[in-house]
Amino acid sequence: MSEIIADVKNISKQYGKQLALDDVSFRIRKGSIVGLIGPNGAGKSTIMKIMGGLVFPSAGELQLFGESGEKGLNHARTRSSFIIETPYAKNGLSARENLEKQRLQKGIPDKGRIDEVLRIVKLEDTGKKEFKNFSLGMKQRLGIANALLGKPELMVLDEPINGLDPQGIVEIRELLKNLNKEEKVTIVISSHILSELSLLCTDYVFINHGKIMDVLSAEQLKAECSEYYQIDTDNNELASAILTNECGIGKLEVMESGGIRIYEGLERIRDISKALYEGGAIPTVLARNEANLEDYYMKKVQGV
Numbered sequence: 001m002s003e004i005i006a007d008v009k010n011i012s013k014q015y016g017k018q019l020a021l022d023d024v025s026f027r028i029r030k031g032s033i034v035g036l037i038g039p040n041g042a043g044k045s046t047i048m049k050i051m052g053g054l055v056f057p058s059a060g061e062l063q064l065f066g067e068s069g070e071k072g073l074n075h076a077r078t079r080s081s082f083i084i085e086t087p088y089a090k091n092g093l094s095a096r097e098n099l100e101k102q103r104l105q106k107g108i109p110d111k112g113r114i115d116e117v118l119r120i121v122k123l124e125d126t127g128k129k130e131f132k133n134f135s136l137g138m139k140q141r142l143g144i145a146n147a148l149l150g151k152p153e154l155m156v157l158d159e160p161i162n163g164l165d166p167q168g169i170v171e172i173r174e175l176l177k178n179l180n181k182e183e184k185v186t187i188v189i190s191s192h193i194l195s196e197l198s199l200l201c202t203d204y205v206f207i208n209h210g211k212i213m214d215v216l217s218a219e220q221l222k223a224e225c226s227e228y229y230q231i232d233t234d235n236n237e238l239a240s241a242i243l244t245n246e247c248g249i250g251k252l253e254v255m256e257s258g259g260i261r262i263y264e265g266l267e268r269i270r271d272i273s274k275a276l277y278e279g280g281a282i283p284t285v286l287a288r289n290e291a292n293l294e295d296y297y298m299k300k301v302q303g304v
């Protein structure tokens with residue numbers, strides 16, 4: 001069992017009459033990259049603000065690095081870094097000048113850290129260029145550099161990909177992957193577009209109307225979104241044996257809800273159907289499922 005870095009337990013948040021979070025629970029494992037996915041207004045920023053101590057929950061409990069209670073959480077938050085509101089940076093300053101200012105404000109003694117973080121986010125060659133002349137992608141990367149100054153073990157990023165062009169999306173994705181792999185940073189990232197995070201995250205938390213709709217791993221998401229044939233026959237036990245032994249299907253799943261799913265050999269369905277029939281398991285259903293990420297997202301967030 002890997003270490004749990006954050007444990008969100010039955011958290012609700014009421015803003016006046018608005019219930020923004022309704023009994024939300026999920027956990028973040030050390031070393032994971034967790035995608036918090038849901039449409040605008042779902043409650044993503046509220047969860048992140050509660051993790052960062054910018055907003056208090058109305059009910060429930062938060063644990064960070066095994067600590068809880070305000071004092072414990074504040075201590076745990078020194079091991080974390082949160083990019084939730086739009087960046088702090090000054091328009092008239094360069095990347096280095098902005099980071100230097102932040103370093104002093106945060107009381108980080110190591111001057112060399114600025115060069116390190118500039119290199120990590122690939123802004124080391126921007127020289128005197130002022131923040132106001134940065135592309136949105138560069139601005140986001142400077143925000144990440146700032147968050148990295150204090151060598152956090154956990155980074156929470158609220159929609160850092162929002163508004164970026166495809167190239168910018170790839171850059172942030174590669175940067176976060178590297179941070180996770182090389183610097184062992186655990187990451188929580190939100191987006192209202194699943195496909196933007198689909199090549200990045202190890203785990204996904206789907207949220208809508210303040211409720212958790214689903215929590216699943218990247219492998220589970222991949223399985224859910226891959227193409228398959230749903231097969232039903234009048235003898236599924238026999239059918240499984242035929243699919244495995246005669247048709248050489250390795251990726252097959254016998255569903256609790258009935259039927260069998262095959263994830264390979266989809267182009268040979270005619271031969272497979274014939275083999276089942278001739279082997280004595282008469283196919284009654286042969287349905288191709290072309291589920292994709294977008295469909296999955298819509299189903300999840302709409303709860304249908």
Ligand code: ADP
Pocket residue numbers: 015016018019020038039040041042043044045046047
């Ligand atoms: P997301 O980040 O997923 O877009 P938010 O967490 O920002 O969602 O908002 C969740 C819900 O809470 C929305 O309905 C939003 O209007 C409401 N909300 C957020 N912040 C406040 C606030 N300070 N006061 C009142 N309502 C708020």
Ligand code: MG
Pocket residue numbers: 041044045046158
């Ligand atoms: Mg938000």
